[in-house]
Amino acid sequence: MVKRNLPHGNAVDTFAFIIHPIDPKRDVSRKFPLLGRILTGRQIDFFSTFFPPIYISEITGITSDATGKEVRGLFIACPYTPRRMLELPERTVYRKIIQTGHLAEKLGAKILGLGAFTSVVGDAGVTIAKTLDIPVTTGDAYTISIAVESLREAARLMDISLKDASAAVVGATGSIGKVCAELLAEEVAELWLIGRSQEKLEELRTRLQGPGRAGLKISTDMAALSHCQLVLTVTSAIHSIVQPEYLQPGSVICDVARPRDVSAMVAAARDDILVIDGGMVDVPGPVDFHFNFGFPSGKAYACMAETITLALDGRFEDYTLGKEITRQHVDEITALATKHGFRLSGFRSFEHEVTAEQIDIVRQRARSKHMKLSGSTQNRYGLNQ
Numbered sequence: 001m002v003k004r005n006l007p008h009g010n011a012v013d014t015f016a017f018i019i020h021p022i023d024p025k026r027d028v029s030r031k032f033p034l035l036g037r038i039l040t041g042r043q044i045d046f047f048s049t050f051f052p053p054i055y056i057s058e059i060t061g062i063t064s065d066a067t068g069k070e071v072r073g074l075f076i077a078c079p080y081t082p083r084r085m086l087e088l089p090e091r092t093v094y095r096k097i098i099q100t101g102h103l104a105e106k107l108g109a110k111i112l113g114l115g116a117f118t119s120v121v122g123d124a125g126v127t128i129a130k131t132l133d134i135p136v137t138t139g140d141a142y143t144i145s146i147a148v149e150s151l152r153e154a155a156r157l158m159d160i161s162l163k164d165a166s167a168a169v170v171g172a173t174g175s176i177g178k179v180c181a182e183l184l185a186e187e188v189a190e191l192w193l194i195g196r197s198q199e200k201l202e203e204l205r206t207r208l209q210g211p212g213r214a215g216l217k218i219s220t221d222m223a224a225l226s227h228c229q230l231v232l233t234v235t236s237a238i239h240s241i242v243q244p245e246y247l248q249p250g251s252v253i254c255d256v257a258r259p260r261d262v263s264a265m266v267a268a269a270r271d272d273i274l275v276i277d278g279g280m281v282d283v284p285g286p287v288d289f290h291f292n293f294g295f296p297s298g299k300a301y302a303c304m305a306e307t308i309t310l311a312l313d314g315r316f317e318d319y320t321l322g323k324e325i326t327r328q329h330v331d332e333i334t335a336l337a338t339k340h341g342f343r344l345s346g347f348r349s350f351e352h353e354v355t356a357e358q359i360d361i362v363r364q365r366a367r368s369k370h371m372k373l374s375g376s377t378q379n380r381y382g383l384n385q
């Protein structure tokens with residue numbers, strides 16, 4: 001649907017992307033070093049209720065590989081943290097995100113991307129899109145595509161054969177998790193669907209099973225991860241839920257969630273596991289975000305890339321909205337993003353680049369652990385099968 005009152009007169013098409021603090025002290029310090037230093041995380045959380053949305057920076061240099069078209073971007077911040085978004089009434093959170101959207105409209109944006117938790121709240125962008133004049137996308141369709149591609153590539157680097165592998169999706173009943181599970185069910189031997197609700201998991205298993213698909217197992221117990229070589233985790237939990245004790249030596253964990261699902265303890269305690277951040281892509285053109293959002297230069301989250309792709313393609317229409325994302329949507333945005341020059345980027349883990357040497361070390365450590373563990377404790381948990 002093309003909306004009313006689109007801003008006119010921009011020499012260059014402009015998109016806006018909403019960011020918000022995830023780790024309150026670290027993220028507030030990136031824009032306001034003094035506030036970040038003197039306030040505690042809890043104080044920032046509390047005061048964020050009263051902060052207005054703010055303009056963060058202009059994004060320049062993004063240029064389509066296919067058409068040479070350049071677009072301009074705006075980072076604008078919704079002040080709420082994920083914890084605040086869960087604590088406050090839904091309509092209060094909508095109101096603040098809509099206010100942030102109005103700021104984007106005022107600054108000349110022709111499309112708006114909802115970053116991180118602003119895309120999770122309530123009906124995943126539907127109410128926000130209905131209220132704003134500019135079109136809106138959550139970016140979740142391209143996030144799904146890049147998350148699964150990251151897992152495939154990491155499996156290749158770790159010598160894990162996808163078609164023989166046992167994999168898991170944690171948060172499998174969520175909007176991103178469901179489609180990731182659907183894609184992986186066509187590629188792996190066994191797939192664990194892990195979530196909080198037995199009923200929703202059973203429903204999903206019924207929907208996904210079929211000839212040529214992976215053997216599907218369900219569990220509400222994270223201990224099921226001990227069966228899996230490949231894990232894609234994408235819940236909206238605000239605390240880490242993947243702990244080191246569940247994980248197999250040599251396994252790959254792709255963490256798409258923001259805030260992260262994987263505990264920092266995994267990186268600290270397990271040098272035999274490859275943990276990667278899901279969802280990082282290379283951006284076409286000499287992009288400058290004029291703001292440090294935690295990535296090296298030239299790289300963005302896949303959800304940002306979806307918003308940028310739509311702007312580059314002149315598709316100023318509501319795109320990925322709501323909790324039911326379709327495969328067709330994922331395929332379409334993947335083709336468009338690839339056409340304009342977005343690519344899966346190298347891997348990062350807990351804010352650091354993952355090098356080929358590190359992957360080699362993980363493989364060696366995993367091999368020696370496997371040798372020590374052989375013949376031991378693989379099926380010690382009582383799991384739903």
Ligand SMILES: NC(=O)c1ccc[n+]([C@@H]2O[C@H](COP(=O)([O-])OP(=O)(O)OC[C@H]3O[C@@H](n4cnc5c(N)ncnc54)[C@H](OP(=O)(O)O)[C@@H]3O)[C@@H](O)[C@H]2O)c1
Nearest residue numbers: 116143171173174175176196235236237257258279301303
């Ligand atoms: N990296 C990126 O580029 C990118 C882009 C977009 C989104 N994201 C992130 O992806 C995550 C998921 O987004 P979504 O849109 O799929 O959210 P969603 O539709 O709300 O789904 C979240 C899932 O997480 C589960 N969950 C919530 N709290 C949990 C907990 N404490 N323990 C275990 N499971 C829990 C929910 O279970 P129930 O079904 O039982 O409620 C639900 O299945 C969010 O962290 C979001 O910020 C990342």
